């Protein structure tokens with residue numbers, strides 16, 4: 001199976017790693033060689049350490065796994081791709097341009113998996129000649145460690161596409177929970193309200209980030225607090241997603257907390273930049 005992975009950021013790297021470790025051939029595309037070099041280094045490290053996190057994974061030499069991944073800025077290698085998993089930023093203009101490009105290179109049989117937090121799958125499908133072959137697959141972060149994804153059926157997504165997607169995910173050791181298409185679907189429509197309100201609580205000096213998260217972890221038994229979760233996702237991605245939700249529902253409950261936007265403007269993006277509500281080691 002050949003899978004094109006578009007975007008080598010937080011999600012694209014994890015998706016490419018999962019696919020390569022499931023013995024699929026991967027074409028990993030991003031906008032610059034610099035980003036791709038960083039992705040190659042991160043993949044090597046993550047593959048090397050993946051045995052520690054997942055004892056069931058049969059340890060394969062990282063170089064062997066990486067040999068299944070082509071790192072490129074060009075779309076030419078997608079002419080025989082079976083699937084595309086798109087992971088570019090949560091901004092409609094960026095995604096729209098990528099799908100226009102994909103239409104020029106991918107065969108008609110190719111299925112597009114849209115990895116998005118909030119953007120309508122129906123809208124993406126309608127910007128292609130194959131809306132029946134466009135499906136949402138909202139992977140969870142970090143991708144290699146999360147066995148369940150939220151799959152989204154757009155207005156035109158066919159049953160054949162859903163079954164083919166389930167089969168691909170199965171080979172990656174993942175199960176899909178299928179939901180219908182409205183912005184934010186289930187997970188982010190709800191979780192982004194929580195993360196945004198947690199940021200308001202910090203902005204209003206009701207509590208520190210540590211105290212907010214401690215209440216969710218120590219009192220409610222959550223594995224991770226909302227602000228640590230936001231850091232892991234990327235505060236820029238959280239802001240983009242809230243903007244999409246606000247615009248889609250025209251509902252003020254999704255207005256972005258000014259502190260969140262200010263942190264993004266200051267370059268505090270969370271785990272990927274080393275600093276968000278908390279400090280992080282960049283891998």
Ligand SMILES: NC(=O)c1ccc[n+]([C@@H]2O[C@H](COP(=O)([O-])OP(=O)(O)OC[C@H]3O[C@@H](n4cnc5c(N)ncnc54)[C@H](O)[C@@H]3O)[C@@H](O)[C@H]2O)c1
Pocket residue numbers: 006007008009010011012029030031035086087088089090091094097098115116117118138139140141232233234237241272
């Ligand atoms: N971060 C999360 O936890 C998470 C979880 C589930 C879904 N998502 C969704 O996945 C998508 C990607 O998110 P992310 O966190 O990986 O973002 P990111 O900002 O970490 O990575 C995006 C990557 O796309 C690249 N890119 C930008 N324009 C491109 C183009 N035209 N062609 C190819 N590559 C391009 C960027 O250089 C970057 O490497 C978003 O839609 C997001 O909402 C994110």
